Amino acid sequence: MSNNKDSLRVVIKDHETVQHRPNISLLESIEIQEIPVHFHCRQGYCGACRTKLIKGEVEYTTFPLAYIDDDEILPCCCYPLTDLEIELA
Secondary structure: OOOOHHHEEEEEOOOOEEEEOOOOOHHHHHHHOOOOOOOOOOOOOOOOOOEEEEEOOEEEOOOOOOOOOOOEEOHHHEEEOOOEEEEEO
16 A cells, blocks of 8 residues: 555545545545545535545544444545545445
């Protein structure tokens, strides 16, 4: 796994691998690649973007208020710390 934040890969199950761009959220990196992803608030409140984290680590810019399980993340308010493997809802 990579630990260089400038070249992190995000493998999206049943889709494709995307490069995460620095200084934007994981949700924005997914949207840039025009991969459909469900979201609403973009602030970690609603949980609509809840995504299964299969492998990797993220850091939150805002503590998520929406309920998430231990194996889930909210792409709207997190950044990858390592390469990721995720499954969109």
